[in-house]
Amino acid sequence: MLLLSTSPGLMAQEEESAEVFLEEYTDQFQECFFEALKQKGIGNYDKAINLLLKCGEYTTSQNVLDYELARVYFANRQYVQAQDYALKALKDQPENVWILNTLMDIVQAQGNDLLLFQDRIPWDNVKLRNNLASLYFQKNNYTNARRILETLPKTVFTAQLERKISDSLNKEQQISSSIVKDSPQENPLEVLRMELQQLQDSEKFSLLETRAGEALENYPAQPWVYYYFGLSLHRNGKSSEASGILESALDFLIDNNDLQQKIYKELAAVYTALGNPSKANMYLSKIKSGS
Structure with missing residues (x-):
C-alpha cells in the first residue's frame, strides 16, 4: 500500500x-x-x-x-x-x-x-x-x-x-562530558540538573537513565534526581520500576510545587501504562487540585 x-x-x-x-x-x-x-x-x-x-x-x-x-x-x-x-x-x-x-x-x-x-x-x-x-x-x-x-x-x-547504537551512545557520552567540563564548577548540583534537563529536552532517554541512576547514588535526597530517573525509566518501557522511583521523589519533596506537579503528571502516565486507572486518576486529581 x-x-x-x-x-x-x-x-x-x-x-x-x-x-x-x-x-x-x-x-x-x-x-x-x-x-x-x-x-x-x-x-x-x-x-x-x-x-x-x-x-x-x-x-x-x-x-x-x-x-x-x-x-x-x-x-x-x-x-x-x-x-x-x-x-x-x-x-x-x-x-x-x-x-x-x-x-x-x-x-x-x-x-x-x-x-x-x-x-x-x-x-x-x-x-x-x-x-x-x-x-x-x-x-x-x-x-x-x-x-x-x-x-x-x-x-x-x-x-x-547495533554498531550505530554504540557509536551514538559514545557521542552522547562525549557531549555529556563536555557539558560538565564547560559548566561552572562551583555548583555541581546545578551542573547536574542542567545536564539531566538537557538530556530530557533532547529525548535522549537511554543516556538520561544512565546519568540519573548514577546521580541517585551520589545524591539520594534530591527529589529532582528521582524525577529524572523515574521519567527516563518510564520512557524506556520500565513503568513498574518508574512508579516506585517517582513515588520516592515525593518523600523527599519540600515546597516545590512545580516539581510536584511534574511528578504527579508522570505518575498518572505511569499508572495508565500499568493498567491501574484508579491510581492514575488519583494523581490526575492531584494535578487539577494543585495539592
Missing part, C-alpha cells in the same frame, strides 16, 4: 502518493477520500473524520481508512480512537513502517511505550521488529532498540544497527 506521507502540511503530496493505490476504488470513494484529506489539511478534523467514515460505504476494504482515521484522530488529540484505528491498520499490514511510526507517536503522546503493547501487535513478524528497532534508534531510544535487537536473528541489519 502506498500510504500517505506522515509529515504535516503536505496534502498535495499525500494526494499524489495515493493516486496509484486508489485506482481500484470507485469514483465516489476517491471523491470522498480526497475531500477528507483536504479537510484534514486545513484543520477541520471532525469533518475529515465524518468523511472518512462515510468512505466506508463505498468499499469493503478498510485498510487505508483505518490508517487515515488514526492520523486524523491523532491530529485532533483523540488518542484512544487514534490508537484503536492504528492497531487495526497495523494488524492488517504489519510490515508497513508508516503505520508503525504513527502508532508509536500516538502511544508516546499518552506517556506510554509501544513495548507494553506486544500482545496487541503482530510481534512474531520479524520485519515489524526490524522496523521497530530502527524507529527506536531514530527516536534516540537506544535501550528499547537494543531490547528488540536481542529478539531478532543475527543478520547484517542487526549488526549494522
Whole structure:
C-alpha cells in the first residue's frame, strides 16, 4: 500500500502518493477520500473524520481508512480512537513502517511505550521488529532498540544497527562530558540538573537513565534526581520500576510545587501504562487540585 506521507502540511503530496493505490476504488470513494484529506489539511478534523467514515460505504476494504482515521484522530488529540484505528491498520499490514511510526507517536503522546503493547501487535513478524528497532534508534531510544535487537536473528541489519547504537551512545557520552567540563564548577548540583534537563529536552532517554541512576547514588535526597530517573525509566518501557522511583521523589519533596506537579503528571502516565486507572486518576486529581 502506498500510504500517505506522515509529515504535516503536505496534502498535495499525500494526494499524489495515493493516486496509484486508489485506482481500484470507485469514483465516489476517491471523491470522498480526497475531500477528507483536504479537510484534514486545513484543520477541520471532525469533518475529515465524518468523511472518512462515510468512505466506508463505498468499499469493503478498510485498510487505508483505518490508517487515515488514526492520523486524523491523532491530529485532533483523540488518542484512544487514534490508537484503536492504528492497531487495526497495523494488524492488517504489519510490515508497513508508516503505520508503525504513527502508532508509536500516538502511544508516546499518552506517556506510554509501544513495548507494553506486544500482545496487541503482530510481534512474531520479524520485519515489524526490524522496523521497530530502527524507529527506536531514530527516536534516540537506544535501550528499547537494543531490547528488540536481542529478539531478532543475527543478520547484517542487526549488526549494522547495533554498531550505530554504540557509536551514538559514545557521542552522547562525549557531549555529556563536555557539558560538565564547560559548566561552572562551583555548583555541581546545578551542573547536574542542567545536564539531566538537557538530556530530557533532547529525548535522549537511554543516556538520561544512565546519568540519573548514577546521580541517585551520589545524591539520594534530591527529589529532582528521582524525577529524572523515574521519567527516563518510564520512557524506556520500565513503568513498574518508574512508579516506585517517582513515588520516592515525593518523600523527599519540600515546597516545590512545580516539581510536584511534574511528578504527579508522570505518575498518572505511569499508572495508565500499568493498567491501574484508579491510581492514575488519583494523581490526575492531584494535578487539577494543585495539592
